[in-house]
Amino acid sequence: MKYRKNLARTGNSNNFINEIGQRYGKLTVIAEGENYRNDACWVCRCDCGSTVTVRGFSLRRRDTKSCGCIQKETTANRNRLSANPKKEELRNKAFDLRNSGLSFGQIADQFTKQGVPTLSGKESSKWYASTIKWLLTNNLE
Ligand SMILES: [Zn+2]
Structure with a gap:
């Protein structure tokens, strides 16, 4: 009896948390997504305009705060601060040639x-x- 009670308490209806309208970082939950395995997933719109599907527990643990653009911005900022963009460009060019076997x-x-x-x-x-x-081996950081 006790076991059944516990099951009921943690069953789907009580486990289901409606996230629509909630905001997590840059993400606003706009719709229920398809479950991934047994995890509820949510379709979220990011402030940048992209939509992503995120698992509910990732949202609630604050693991996922954007569609991935926060990370891109951080990387871009870091590059802008610490690297000469021209050098980066040349480096990429040299990398391409190196990859083609030169x-x-x-x-x-x-x-x-x-x-x-x-x-x-x-x-x-x-x-x-x-x-x-030097261009290819020098660390841009
Ligand atoms: Zn985004």
Whole structure:
């Protein structure tokens, strides 16, 4: 008897918390989502305009506070504060070439040929393998 009572107390009807209209960080719950396994899920609209489906316990534990854009903003802010955007751009470019199988020297030749401005800002300067290597291995933090 005791067991049945406990079951009833923790059963679906009592476990179900209506979250519609609740706000969690940047998320506003707008609709009930489909359950994920046995967890209630909620469709939330983020302040940035995206919608995401989040599990109820993630919301209530405050694990999920946005569609993921908070994290993107934080990363963007960090990059803006501590990294030269031009360097980041060059680094990505060099990474792409590196991924396509070019050596540091070949990447340097490509950069020189394309007239990619060096970090000192001089147009049509010569790039060296060592500079590419430094660009790719130097930590932007
Ligand atoms: Zn968002």
